[in-house]
Amino acid sequence: xxxxxxxxxxxxxxxxxxxxxxxxxxxxxxxxxxxxxxxxxxxxxxxxxxxxxxxxxxxxxxxxxxxxxxxxxxxxxxxxxxxxxxxxxxxxxxxxxxxxxxxxxxxxxxxxxxxxxxxxxxxxxxxxxxxxxxxxxxx
Amino acid sequence: xxxxxxxxxxxxxxxxxxxxxxxxxxxxxxxxxxxxxxxxxxxxxxxxxxxxxxxxx
Numbered sequence: 001x002x003x004x005x006x007x008x009x010x011x012x013x014x015x016x017x018x019x020x021x022x023x024x025x026x027x028x029x030x031x032x033x034x035x036x037x038x039x040x041x042x043x044x045x046x047x048x049x050x051x052x053x054x055x056x057x058x059x060x061x062x063x064x065x066x067x068x069x070x071x072x073x074x075x076x077x078x079x080x081x082x083x084x085x086x087x088x089x090x091x092x093x094x095x096x097x098x099x100x101x102x103x104x105x106x107x108x109x110x111x112x113x114x115x116x117x118x119x120x121x122x123x124x125x126x127x128x129x130x131x132x133x134x135x136x137x138x139x
Numbered sequence: 140x141x142x143x144x145x146x147x148x149x150x151x152x153x154x155x156x157x158x159x160x161x162x163x164x165x166x167x168x169x170x171x172x173x174x175x176x177x178x179x180x181x182x183x184x185x186x187x188x189x190x191x192x193x194x195x196x
Contacts, residue, residue: 004161042167043160058157084146084153089160115150123144129173129189 003044003056008090011075013053013061045136054137058085070094079139080123087111142186151180 002022006014014022016031023031032051038044045055053061055078060066066077068086070093077083080098087094091113098107102124110117132139144152155176159165168176170189177187185193 001161001163004165008161043165058153058160081149081152081156084150085157085160088150088153089157091158109146111150116146119146121146123146123149125142125144125186128142128186128191128194129177130191131194132189 003038003053004059004089007056007059007075009073011059011073013056013059016051042133042136058082058089066096066098068094068096084111084116142182144182148180148182152176155180 002019003014005022006012006018016028016035019031019034020026020028035044035046035050035053039046043057044053045057046052047054047061055061058077058081060076060078060082062076064076064078066080066083068075068077068083070087070090075086077086077096083096083098087096093110093112096107096109096111096116099105100107100121107121109119109121127134127139156168173189174187177183185191
């Protein structure tokens, strides 16, 4: 909750110290242990140092081409699916800006509380579902 | 057939996956739940089956 709350409020990934300030209990070691448990549940993806958060889906811990603005906060998503997932998680209207990976054409979509504006854009999923977590960053 | 997803389908997946993500004890759908979710949205076949061996173990 502390990790996701930080992402939701700031659009940025929290440091372990940020998480500690939110939870108010334990130490950095306990935060890192919790990260491992969340990683095992596939709700957190860590950098190689296992202390920095690469993904807390739908939020990205690093800048990406998928930029979502909602409630005056700018977020980065991991993919097109997650770009719609951010307004869905926040229960807030927003806008998604990205681009087509095939043509480079800019993508702009308004997303309301009941869903996105009508659009003919298509999401092309490259990796079969069983393989998604073999390399979730590539997926 | 290319695994293409419309924006309406993608919104259905996004809300199913993430609408409770900021709540305590939120979790990802299990593989069997994923099968059902994809079927409801109209995404079927081995590509969308998280338990399929069609693309290797």
